[in-house]
Amino acid sequence: MKEHISVVIKPTLACDLDCRHCYHTPAERVPGTVSSDKLDRLFRMVAEEYESAWFIWHGGEPLTLPLRFYKDALALQERHFGKGSHRVGNTIQTNGTAIDRRFADFCRDKKVNLGISFEGPFNDALRQETDRVDRNLSYLSRKEHVFSVNPTVSAATVSKQREMYRHFRDRGIDVCFSPVLPMGCAAEDRSLVPDADEYIAESIRMFDEWLFDEEAEIPLIPHYLYLLNALGERVESDCAHSSCLGKWLCMHPDGSLYPCAKRCPEEFLMGDLDDIGRIGDAFASEGFRRILAGTVARREKCRSECDLYEYCTGECSINACYECGLESNGGDSCRIFREVFGHILGVCEGILRDRPDLSVYNKYVRDAVVGRLVNPLAEVTVPRG
Amino acid sequence: MMSVNSPSIEELSSLYMSQSPVSLTSVAMHAKPTTDYNQRQDTAEHGGNEACDYCCCDDKGCCSSAGWYAVLIGGAAVTCACCCYCTHGFNGVWTYWPF
Numbered sequence: 001m002k003e004h005i006s007v008v009i010k011p012t013l014a015c016d017l018d019c020r021h022c023y024h025t026p027a028e029r030v031p032g033t034v035s036s037d038k039l040d041r042l043f044r045m046v047a048e049e050y051e052s053a054w055f056i057w058h059g060g061e062p063l064t065l066p067l068r069f070y071k072d073a074l075a076l077q078e079r080h081f082g083k084g085s086h087r088v089g090n091t092i093q094t095n096g097t098a099i100d101r102r103f104a105d106f107c108r109d110k111k112v113n114l115g116i117s118f119e120g121p122f123n124d125a126l127r128q129e130t131d132r133v134d135r136n137l138s139y140l141s142r143k144e145h146v147f148s149v150n151p152t153v154s155a156a157t158v159s160k161q162r163e164m165y166r167h168f169r170d171r172g173i174d175v176c177f178s179p180v181l182p183m184g185c186a187a188e189d190r191s192l193v194p195d196a197d198e199y200i201a202e203s204i205r206m207f208d209e210w211l212f213d214e215e216a217e218i219p220l221i222p223h224y225l226y227l228l229n230a231l232g233e234r235v236e237s238d239c240a241h242s243s244c245l246g247k248w249l250c251m252h253p254d255g256s257l258y259p260c261a262k263r264c265p266e267e268f269l270m271g272d273l274d275d276i277g278r279i280g281d282a283f284a285s286e287g288f289r290r291i292l293a294g295t296v297a298r299r300e301k302c303r304s305e306c307d308l309y310e311y312c313t314g315e316c317s318i319n320a321c322y323e324c325g326l327e328s329n330g331g332d333s334c335r336i337f338r339e340v341f342g343h344i345l346g347v348c349e350g351i352l353r354d355r356p357d358l359s360v361y362n363k364y365v366r367d368a369v370v371g372r373l374v375n376p377l378a379e380v381t382v383p384r385g
Numbered sequence: 386m387m388s389v390n391s392p393s394i395e396e397l398s399s400l401y402m403s404q405s406p407v408s409l410t411s412v413a414m415h416a417k418p419t420t421d422y423n424q425r426q427d428t429a430e431h432g433g434n435e436a437c438d439y440c441c442c443d444d445k446g447c448c449s450s451a452g453w454y455a456v457l458i459g460g461a462a463v464t465c466a467c468c469c470y471c472t473h474g475f476n477g478v479w480t481y482w483p484f
Binding site for chain 1 (some may be wrong): 392394397400401402404405406448
């Protein structure tokens with residue numbers, strides 16, 4: 001059996017909002033739900049081939065489907081993985097408009113994690129229903145639920161990252177930032193994509209504020225994970241900077257399979273769930289071979305040219321596809337990581353070298369640095385030039 | 386420059402994993418000796434006897450199903466009855482032996 005797989009299921013592409021940067025164009029966001037037969041087949045194959053699996057329910061908007069759908073889906077999982085099994089877990093990625101008390105109770109009881117795509121007071125720049133989502137967040141509590149908010153930073157909100165951080169910090173809600181990527185709707189409206197230099201500058205300012213924020217009761221993601229890596233604790237910081245190929249799979253409502261939940265070009269189609277006998281067949285497809293070959297070629301270049309390669313592992317293949325081609329790097333995503341991570345690496349190197357009073361840093365940084373000093377895992381490498 | 390069309394998936398996967406910094410960790414984890422978590426832990430308490438591998442026993446030496454429990458209890462009862470019959474009530478210990 002293989003160790004682990006993350007499976008993104010898009011149970012529907014329909015959505016109750018019209019987010020301006022959506023991976024799927026309005027023409028694609030039509031009603032249509034994945035059948036229970038397909039889910040049954042998927043769960044069976046995954047349970048037979050993998051020791052553990054994490055299912056991420058994405059879309060479209062997954063909560064346009066009734067709660068009954070998720071009760072049935074989790075019952076199917078129990079049938080294949082066992083009741084209360086630790087081999088399987090679930091996350092629902094939602095825009096938050098349909099969260100209510102019943103749904104919150106269901107997530108608590110079934111230990112379903114939640115990711116909410118929401119930008120707080122700046123939500124209207126990309127989405128709608130800001131007040132409703134803000135109200136619905138009150139159904140979730142840090143004690144009973146595992147959830148985080150995932151703000152997407154657009155050109156209009158690129159200078160508002162610190163304000164978004166403070167908004168969620170004051171509410172004690174974990175937050176994970178990412179920029180609008182030039183794919184799907186944003187490929188047709190490039191004015192949504194933030195300027196990389198502005199994003200980098202504000203992202204670094206936000207990190208510096210969090211670094212010295214004694215009131216910070218939340219980890220700032222992905223910066224905190226970058227910090228752990230910079231201190232030598234190798235954690236997978238985000239999917240864009242890990243070796244994800246072969247460990248992730250995405251299924252659309254019609255059963256078509258792709259290597260990623262982002263807007264995958266058709267050339268990377270890995271077949272249809274109904275046409276394969278096992279998950280391994282999808283990873284033996286021509287579509288997967290194409291993305292793998294291009295990625296290997298790109299990483300070969302990255303490895304020889306970039307001193308941060310061991311941290312970024314060549315960036316995300318889908319991002320590279322839309323920014324400068326699958327086999328090339330140096331696009332905005334690459335620059336953003338290089339600059340932001342490079343800054344964090346420099347901060348860590350300074351802390352370890354100068355041994356300043358740690359009480360000026362937030363508790364996450366203090367713990368990470370103390371952990372590094374008590375148990376030095378690896379030498380911190382400082383970027384060249 | 387690598388040709389995109391020539392290598393097989395297996396070759397590409399192997400190249401891809403060799404480019405992954407965490408692959409060393411992964412290889413190390415795979416290289417560990419396999420641990421059998423079902424291995425009998427109380428061998429010493431049982432005089433070094435190995436776990437019973439008869440189909441009627443489970444790996445802890447208990448009956449493997451309710452049916453085997455019934456067979457065990459029934460067998461013990463029949464054995465008792467036979468002994469009692471042969472020894473005329475356990476040589477008079479059971480004074481009410483009717484046969």
